[in-house]
Amino acid sequence: MYTIRKLSSGQEFLNFSDIAANAYPGFKIQTSEEKKAFVENSMKAQTESPIVKFYGVFKNENLYGGMRFHDFKMNLLSAKIKVGGVGLIAVDILHKKEKVAKAIVTEFINHYKNKGASMVALYPFRPDFYKKMGFGFGTSMNQYKVKPCNLPKGNSKSNIIFAKEADINKLLECYTRMYEKTNGLIEKYERDFMLLLKNPRARVIAFKKQDQIQGYMSFEFKSGSEKSTMINDIIVNDLVFENVEALKEIMTFLNSQSDQIRYVVFNVQDEDFRFLLEDPRNDSDHLFTPVYHECSIQGTGIMYRVINIPALLNKLKDHNFNNESCRLKITVRDSFIEDNDGSITVDFKDGMSTISTEADYDVEIALDIADFSSLITCAVNFKSLYKYGRATISKEEYIDKVNNIFSSCSKPICMTIF
Known part of the structure; x- marks a missing residue:
């Protein structure tokens, strides 16, 4: 019924941008400039990255949907295994309920099975949809909203630096050492850190000692109020540390922001993160059953399938x-x-x-x-x-x-x- 193949021309990528814009209105692919940037970035990713490819679902040469495949390597219980990832699954809104999404998932599974992978993964737009297709829940994400003063304050932050392009290899080396010993981590490459440092919204600090990066944190600022430009939060996107000294200095850096930052928001998959905090309560003041203080909100995200x-x-x-x-x-x-x-x-x-x-x-x-x-x-x-x-x-x-x-x-x- 459908033909699925790799996108190959600028026009096909442009057609896919229209489908993605309607499928994900919040992704800011609405204006002609935004669509142009989307097409350029997508084609560049497919050309430059050895692990990223875009595929389309065609019927009579008309594009009905598409997706992005990722050829990952994951540490599963210390074994390095091939894992297929799929993202940006998008179906033309004129062709919803015509089993395009099922065709995408079927092709995704068959594609990676033929490539010798034994597992695939995705982030679900609806967990129930993918669970019916055999995808199981991964580790939950916990979001903590913490006042900087409630983060541990050490004696020093003298080894904290802003990471620059010259530090890319050392950032990668730090992550790779963690990848080698952490269940579930996916291998990263220089390009990942290059894109991170080129992101205008991202800030990356690192704990650098004896010319080695032993921990880093990527974060961005977010306005905390529509009424005041002086109220801001820090959103922590990545937190990696190899030892307690690196963690303490990163936390001391965050603690020192209390004069200008209202909350530091952590998205972490570690259920024991609250033990780091002097006061783990968030800003809800919510008390329930009967004397439990709300500390975090929890969400389910990544799903795995053998x-x-x-x-x-x-x-x-x-x-x-x-x-x-x-x-x-x-x-x-x-x-x-x-x-x-x-x-x-x-x-x-x-x-x-x-x-x-x-x-x-x-x-x-x-x-x-x-x-x-x-x-x-x-x-x-x-x-x-x-x-x-x-x-x-x-x-x-x-x-x-x-x-x-x-x-x-x-x-x-x-x-x-x-």
Whole structure:
């Protein structure tokens, strides 16, 4: 019914800009100048970036929709795996409810399965839409709104600098060291930091010591009141630190802004972030059930989907699943990818896993592909899925063992917007 192929001409990109403008009115692709900038930036990204490509959905050579593919590499439980990302999914408003979005997602999955990826990811415009297609929830985002005076104040901020283009390689080296040891992080490149530093709204400070950047923070200013230009907030977009010293100096820098900044807004995926704060309450003064102070608002965002279960398990063969030993049968329901629908038996011995061809097993679990995708990334543990009726187990005495197999000290963290 539809033909899907890479966008190749300026006219096709211009047609896509019209579709994107109507699909995302808030993206500021409305005027001819904005559309021109969108086309130029999109074509430049496709030409210069080895990991970004734009695709269109055509019918009789008419563009009905489009999307942007990203060839990512992600750290999943210390294994570096190929992950496909999709962004800017847009459907012509004249052709809504004609299964264009389904065609996009189907092509997205098949495209990356053919490229040898075992997992894909996206940010959902509607989580329920993508969950029905087998995408599972990732780690939640927590937004804290903190007065600068309630951030820890150290003895020094003497190692804090404004990062410049000359620091790009050192910023990348800092992020890469964190990428190597952080579950869920996606590999970044020089171009990512070049674009960050060229963003006129962004500010980047860094903790630089002995000619090495050991932490950095990107942020922007936002007006806090329509009535006064003197009331402003700081929005923290990225916060990366390798040690406590770097964190303390970054926090001291923020604390010192209290004379001009009303709130510092943090968007973090760390559930324990509130323990850093002297007073974690936000500006709502909301008290509930019966004496709990509102500290943050929480949102669900990135979603993961396993598109090739055996391939993913083979990628994780060197991961230690917490020294557990068990022959586990995993039955997954997947109505979207036939190859995923069914059972696979994994033999865990002292934490190391191999796919078993034996018919016997110690215990069986059964769950939907969306929940399995969240489980294998450690965004959720097995006990929670079982408690809420999202998974079953054939022998309850194995719950702790199965839970430990799929446990990690860190939920997946994603700092890449796409």
